[in-house]
Amino acid sequence: MESQYKAGMEGTEVSESRGSDLKVANPKTVRSSDFLLRLLALALTLAPAIVLGVAKETETVAITLVPTLPPLNVPVTAKWQYMSAFVYFVVTNSIACAYATLSLVLSIANRGGKSGLALMLIILDLVMVALLFSGNGAAAAIGVVGYKGNSHAQWNKVCNVFGIYCRHIAASIVLSLLGALVFFLLVVLSALSLHKKSP
């Protein structure tokens, strides 16, 4: 009986039941908004990975080695690979971007509405929320120290020297935060969709 029922749900006769129609959200709207959000998530995780990935700035800094001699001009480079938090940020955004692409394909393949796959997508979307928010937190924490410095730990600010690099980092964090919010929204929409379906 259960298998017959499942066949009915996955088939074409669902729209015949008026009561069910009232409770279940329009599957076409849900699918297209899901598709658009995943496309947006892909863009908003690809962009910060690229923006930070290509960010590299070399500045000439005057360093005084011996007080009696004139300062030496030394070229200093800022790269994302030099700070573990930025490496983590680029890695989390790359993972989220790869997953967004995969989930787009799975989402298109899942037009029939297989509920097992839908559940897996919710859980993986949730993993992306956790990953992206931790990556954003890490990058933002280092960004704040780089921008303002910390007198207690005697960590000097570096954004007065590497202005362009810091702007790249700020832009990456904003984009990635939007990407994380899109994944957040995907989980909320999936929960709403399941909630509407449940009796």
Place this chain on the structure above:
Amino acid sequence: MESQYKAGMEGTEVSESRGSDLKVANPKTVRSSDFLLRLLALALTLAPAIVLGVAKETETVAITLVPTLPPLNVPVTAKWQYMSAFVYFVVTNSIACAYATLSLVLSIANRGGKSGLALMLIILDLVMVALLFSGNGAAAAIGVVGYKGNSHAQWNKVCNVFGIYCRHIAASIVLSLLGALVFFLLVVLSALSLHKKSP
């Protein structure tokens, strides 16, 4: 046969249908695991807020002001208030702890199983996942720099001086990460529960 099943779904005879019974999780088990996980989340967000909140270490550091004079012994204090990432970490854990307490009360009040409240709890659990993971990311990023230092930014490590303080931070991060995972699990369990209920 299908129409009979549909009538069962829309009407009151759901419990008479064996197929449906097999699909719906035992509500009592779901409720008690939900209760225990919220209690655990409360403990695992309260503990890191306290552990980091009370962490304060004063060490005497020798500072050479003039090369010809002997170094001065200056007392230096490490506190969580001195680093914005740790302030954010304590705030996020405090919010999550307050919410865990509130959600415990709401969870007990919602024994009847009002679905609107259950949906609100899922979304707020998800907000806690995002908050806690970002707080953990921020604290861990600063913790790594404090532990290893960063030669490129010329940020010296501080954990060689403030050993006890750093151990407090590490313990807080581990506890808070476990708390974040409990909220993660709560969202997954809610999704599973909704998924089992949905046709």
